[in-house]
Amino acid sequence: MGAYTGLGVLLTGATGGFGVAVSNMLAAQGAKLLLTDLDQGKLDDLARGLECExxxxxxxxxxxxxHERLVKTAEDAxxxxDVAINNAGIAHPHWRVPDVDKDVARKVIEVDLLAVLWAMQAQIPSMEKRYRETGKPAAIVNLASLAGIAGAPLISAYSAAKHGVVGLTRSAAAEYARRGIRVNAICPAFARTAMVQAGxxxxxxxxxxxxxxxxxxxxRGVPMRRLGTPEEVAQAILWAGxxxxxxxTGQAIAIDGGVTSV
Ligand SMILES: NC(=O)c1ccc[n+]([C@@H]2O[C@H](COP(=O)([O-])OP(=O)(O)OC[C@H]3O[C@@H](n4cnc5c(N)ncnc54)[C@H](O)[C@@H]3O)[C@@H](O)[C@H]2O)c1
Structure with missing residues (x-):
């Protein structure tokens, strides 16, 4: 069925734009999915449409x-x-740096950066232990952004958080390169999801x-002059994991219609 057949995949932000596309593609490849997001009803609706465990x-x-609970659940089940996709995230309104609302900035750093650290702190010890005991490798894919590898005028707090995700990704990748865990970041720009539609x-x-x-x-700054589709980003997420x-490992891959090529 595909490279993911029989693999257990943990996905955060599962009911969002990329989350749904990733879930559908992984289900089609025969993966087993541990899905998490804020709303249980939306998760259950998503799961009902997927033909997989x-x-x-x-x-x-x-x-x-x-994150501890999610990892324990996957261990028990x-x-x-096998693959953790840390995808949940939020954006913020357009503000120049002096105008960035402090509470919103704290929230963005918490959701977009610290939560990825908390996730990896739960995921890595379990993955490492299993690798030590069984030799089975694992992978982590973090959702950063084009705003994580270049400045992003008017969304500076988001950009700072996503740069942080790239830093976490590269650091963890180097720490665990010989311990069976690959860690990469996908850096999309302008894909047609609720987040971009809100802008x-x-x-x-x-x-x-x-x-x-x-x-x-x-x-206007995208050489392809169009938004990406969630599926185009999802296929890159699957490839990374x-x-x-x-x-x-340790890569931050732009999926951006060519923005970083010029
Ligand atoms: N759409 C784009 O063009 C784009 C570009 C760059 C980066 N990204 C990143 O990709 C990831 C997914 O984005 P998307 O476009 O699918 O957005 P989306 O808004 O469609 O989905 C994000 C999901 O994250 C969940 N979420 C938000 N806060 C949460 C919290 N505190 N706890 C648990 N879940 C929470 C939301 O409920 C939602 O389902 C995000 O990290 C985003 O920053 C998206």
Whole structure:
């Protein structure tokens, strides 16, 4: 069925744009899914549409205890996590640096950066122990952003958090390169999900643009001049985590319609 057949995959942010696309692709490849997001009802709806083994646990990724519970659940069900995809995230309104709301900035750093650290702190010891005992390797894929490898005017706190995710990714990759765990980051830009749509809607509401003009404004710096699809990003996430991709670690891969090529 595919490289993921029989593998146990933990996915945060499962009911969001990339989360649903990743879940569908992994289910089609015969993976077993441990799905988490804020809303249990949405998780259950997602799982009902997937033809694979699923476990759904709602919770807030800012709570370190959630990650411990998720890893323990995977250990009990499958002997551990084969691939963890730390995908949950939030954006913030457009502000220049002096105007960034302090409470919002704290929240963005907590959800987009610290929660990835809490997740890896739960995932890595379990993955390492299993590797030591059985030789079975594992992989972590963190969702950073193009804003994690380049500055992002008007979303500076988000950009700072995502740069932090790239730093965590590279550091953990080097620490665990000989301990059976690959760690990579995917850095998308401008894919058509609720997160990007919220920015387009805000431009329509605040700047008097039509939806078409607002979208054209978003993609004006993208050589492909279009938004990406969630599926185009999801396939890169799967590739980064795939056991067939065994020599890649510590990378921050842009999926950006060519933005970083120019
Ligand atoms: N869409 C893009 O173009 C784009 C670009 C760069 C990076 N990203 C990153 O990709 C990831 C997924 O984004 P998306 O576009 O699918 O967004 P989305 O808004 O569609 O999905 C994000 C999901 O994360 C969940 N989430 C948010 N806060 C949470 C919390 N505290 N606890 C648990 N779950 C929480 C949400 O409920 C939602 O389901 C994010 O980390 C985002 O920053 C997206």
């Amino acid at each position: 699923t476990i759904c646990i709602a919770g807030d990724v800012c709570d370190p205890a959630l 499958w002997g551990g996590v 387009i809607d805000a431009s329509v509401a605040n700047d008097g643009l039509s939806p078409e003009q607002a979208e054209a404004h978003v993609v 795939s056991p067939e991709n065994g020599f890649m």
